[in-house]
Each structure stands twice: as C-alpha cells, then as structure tokens.
Amino acid sequence: xxxxxxxxxxxxxxxxxxxxxxxxxxxxxxxxxxxxxxxxxxxxxxxxxxxxxxxxxxxxxxxxxxxxxxxxxxxxxxxxxxxxxxxxxxxxxxxxxxxxxxxxxxxxxxxxxxxxxxxxxxxxxxxxxxxxxxxxxxxxxxxxxxxxxxxxxxxxxxxxxxxxxxxxxxxxxxxxxxxxxxxxxxxxxxxxxxxxxxxxxxxxxxxxxxxxxxxxxxxxxxxxxxxxxxxxxxxxxxxxxxxxxxxxxxxxxxxxxxxxxxxxxxxxxxxxxxxxxxxxxxxxxxxxxxxxxxxxxxxxxxxxxxxxxxxxxxxxxxxxxxxxxxxxxxxxxxxxxxxxxxxxxxxxxxxxxxxxxxxx
Numbered sequence: 001x002x003x004x005x006x007x008x009x010x011x012x013x014x015x016x017x018x019x020x021x022x023x024x025x026x027x028x029x030x031x032x033x034x035x036x037x038x039x040x041x042x043x044x045x046x047x048x049x050x051x052x053x054x055x056x057x058x059x060x061x062x063x064x065x066x067x068x069x070x071x072x073x074x075x076x077x078x079x080x081x082x083x084x085x086x087x088x089x090x091x092x093x094x095x096x097x098x099x100x101x102x103x104x105x106x107x108x109x110x111x112x113x114x115x116x117x118x119x120x121x122x123x124x125x126x127x128x129x130x131x132x133x134x135x136x137x138x139x140x141x142x143x144x145x146x147x148x149x150x151x152x153x154x155x156x157x158x159x160x161x162x163x164x165x166x167x168x169x170x171x172x173x174x175x176x177x178x179x180x181x182x183x184x185x186x187x188x189x190x191x192x193x194x195x196x197x198x199x200x201x202x203x204x205x206x207x208x209x210x211x212x213x214x215x216x217x218x219x220x221x222x223x224x225x226x227x228x229x230x231x232x233x234x235x236x237x238x239x240x241x242x243x244x245x246x247x248x249x250x251x252x253x254x255x256x257x258x259x260x261x262x263x264x265x266x267x268x269x270x271x272x273x274x275x276x277x278x279x280x281x282x283x284x285x286x287x288x289x290x291x292x293x294x295x296x297x298x299x300x301x302x303x304x305x306x307x308x309x310x311x312x313x314x315x316x317x318x319x320x321x322x323x324x325x326x327x328x329x330x331x332x333x334x335x336x337x338x339x340x341x342x343x344x345x346x347x348x349x350x351x352x353x354x355x356x357x358x359x360x
Contacts, residue, residue: 019160019214022270025050025135026161026215028084030206031260032129032183033235035101036091039110040125041263042135044079045213045270052077052085055160056140057115058149059124060132060219063169067134070145073115073124082271086263089125090114110263121145129183129202132164134219161215163206165224173199184226191223205260206230209356210267231356233311233342235259240307244320261346287343291358295334301327303347310357311342333359 028043040057044050052075058067079085088103088111096102099119116125127133136149138157151157164184171192172182184190187197200206212229226232239247239255247255286300299305304327310319318336323329333341341357 019217021213022046023214024137024160025055025079026208026212027133027135027163028208028266028268029263030133030163030201030230031107031235031263032127032202032204032206033104033107033258033260034203034256036089036099036103037107037235037258037260038089038103038125038127039107039260039263040087040133041266042075042079042085042087043208043266043268044081044083044085045268047081049081050079052079054137054139056136056138057087057124058134058136059127060134060164060166061123061127062131063167065167067149068145069140069143069147069149070121071123072136072140072149073122074140075113075115077113082268084264084266085112086110087113087115087125090117092117104258106258107260107263110260128181129199129204130170130181132162132166132168132219134159134163134166135161135215159215159217159219162217162219164201165221166219168224170199170201171196184224186227188225189223190225200226200232203235204232205235205262206232207262208266208268210269213268213270231342233259233262233344234317237309237317240320240322244322259344261344287355287357291360292333293360295332295336295359297331297333297357299329299331299343299345301345301347303327303349305329305345306348307344307346309344310336311344312339 022045025042025044027040029041031037031039056072056074058072060067077085088107091100091103093100094102116122119126136157137160138154143153147153168191170182170184173194181202182192183199183201185192185197185199192199206226207230209229209231236256237259239257241247249255287297290297305323307322308329309317311317319333336359338359343355343357
C-alpha cells in the first residue's frame with residue numbers, strides 16, 4: 001500500500017501545475033480501432049514549431065498506478081505551428097497475425113511516424129480503451145526498461161496531457177474488468193459496468209473538441225468523463241453504396257472501412273489566424289442553422305460533397321446518404337431527439353471531416 005500511495009503522490013506533484021492556454025502540445029485524437037489500429041494525433045496550438053524529441057508517451061495499463069520505461073516511448077520529429085503529428089503503432093508486416101496483425105493501409109497512410117514495433121521493448125501504443133495514456137515532457141535516455149516513470153528518475157519531468165484516469169480500469173458492459181475489454185463510458189461515474197452508460201473509448205476514435213486549448217495535467221481526476229473534452233466516432237464503419245445500402249464481400253460479410261479521415265487535421269480555437277479560405281480547403285464551409293430546432297439543416301461546401309453520415313455522440317450511425325456531387329445538401333433530421341450529433345462528410349476529391357451538430 002505504501003508503494004501505491006507514493007506513486008500516486010508523485011504523479012500528483014508532477015501534474016500539479018496549471019496548463020496555460022495554447023502554450024504546449026496536447027493529444028487531439030485518440031484512435032483505438034480493431035486489432036492493431038492504434039494511433040495518437042498530437043496538436044501544436046502555438047505559433048512556433050515544437051521538437052517532439054523533448055516528449056514521450058506512457059501507457060498505464062489495466063488500472064495500474066505507475067508506468068515503467070518499457071511502457072513508454074520517446075517521440076521524434078517536429079510539429080509545425082497549428083499543425084498535427086500522427087503517431088501510429090508500427091505493425092507493418094502484411095503477413096502478421098494475432099498481436100502482430102498489420103495496421104490497415106488507410107491508417108498507415110495517415111502516419112507521420114511509427115512506434116513500438118516490439119511489445120517487449122516498448123508497449124506504449126498497445127492501449128485498448130481501458131488504459132490511461134500520458135503525454136510527458138522529459139527524456140528517457142539512459143533509463144532501463146523497468147525504471148519507473150517519475151521525477152526522481154527523470155529530472156524536469158512534466159505532465160503535458162492525460163487521456164483517461166491513472167489507477168482506474170473501467171469495466172466492460174458485463175461489469176467485468178477483463179475480456180472483452182472495458183472502457184470509459186457516457187454515464188457517471190464513467191467507469192463502465194452493466195449500468196454505466198455506453199462505452200465510447202473502445203473501437204472508437206476520440207476527437208478533442210475545438211474549444212480545448214491545453215492538455216489535462218491531473219493524472220488522477222475524481223473521474224474521467226470521456227465526452228467532456230472529446231467527441232467520439234466509431235473507428236471502423238460499414239461501407240455503403242450510393243443508395244446507402246451495406247456493401248458485402250464475396251464471402252457475404254459487410255465490408256469495413258477505417259473511419260480515420262479526420263486524422264492529420266484538427267480544428268482548435270487557438271488558431272485565430274484560420275481564414276474562410278482555409279476552412280474551404282478542408283471541405284465544409286458551413287452547417288446552418290446550427291443549432292437547429294426543426295432538425296432541417298443545409299450543408300454548403302467549397303467542393304462537391306459525395307457522402308454524408310450522421311452519428312450519435314456514442315458512435316451509432318443514424319443517417320447516411322450519398323450525393324450527386326452537389327456543393328449544397330439539405331438534410332431532414334426531424335426524427336432525431338434533442339442533443340449533440342456528429343456529421344461526417346466526404347467530398348468528391350476525397351477530403352473528409354467531422355462537424356458537430358446541435359438539435360435543440
């Protein structure tokens with residue numbers, strides 16, 4: 001018990017400082033897809049380039065209150081001002097199976113860097129929706145695999161951002177803390193279980209809201225509400241044809257596509273220099289009225305829209321339609337209840353994005 005208390009105390013001391021708005025990196029998207037489709041998108045909210053070699057990622061697996069060097073990985077590369085960096089687990093062998101199954105090609109194409117090819121060397125990117133992840137500022141050079149991540153072993157260590165809650169392993173819908181994997185959910189106290197809402201951190205991508213201006217620096221909050229700072233979309237979706245019907249393989253199974261089109265771009269209120277022209281390059285110019293009271297909305301785009309999908313905040317697909325490649329589409333969503341929804345769009349030229357829709 002003393003060891004646990006000391007570890008938690010050390011974490012609290014590291015993360016005690018209050019983060020300043022738009023001053024340092026934070027995690028802008030968390031991808032926990034099927035099999036080895038794992039990725040983190042980092043966002044630079046500043047007007048200066050940031051050297052990623054000053055940062056590392058640690059995974060706090062299965063509710064453990066401490067991480068070791070073997071649960072961590074030093075980052076590499078540089079992020080330009082107001083830009084993103086997509087880090088993907090390095091599983092690239094097309095013949096790989098089981099734990100070595102390859103990352104899907106569509107996710108590989110999004111990567112700016114690959115990490116953790118060998119679980120026994122570093123398992124930082126093997127998160128499963130029930131593991132806390134911390135983005136640290138610090139240097140792992142000279143440390144051994146079993147050395148603990150703390151300010152004693154790493155002078156100047158600082159918590160930059162946290163996903164999840166260290167020391168808590170959320171349950172699955174059967175109230176278990178083992179297979180199948182649990183995750184944080186939509187109902188208080190957000191730790192899953194048979195009456196704990198809908199689990200949204202497993203087989204989902206979590207996208208940081210544009211209003212978030214800095215990382216979370218407390219590794220042990222009273223609770224981790226995954227929808228407080230994040231929107232959620234399913235990481236894998238069923239492919240639909242032009243009529244909105246499911247496309248099946250020759251074996252009779254639905255064809256699945258990775259839903260990570262939003263990776264590589266992040267809308268953040270820190271970037272006050274974004275212009276209408278830049279938004280147009282990203283596809284959608286406007287959804288109006290938003291909020292809507294009738295459920296009827298119009299979507300206008302600088303490019304012709306080929307596909308629109310509307311999801312509930314828990315990732316359930318509620319509406320899908322293909323377009324005849326128009327720059328303006330009207331949707332009638334009067335059947336939807338009041339709440340927050342996610343509108344995914346794809347343009348004729350392959351640009352994709354997600355916008356939040358509020359129905360009052």
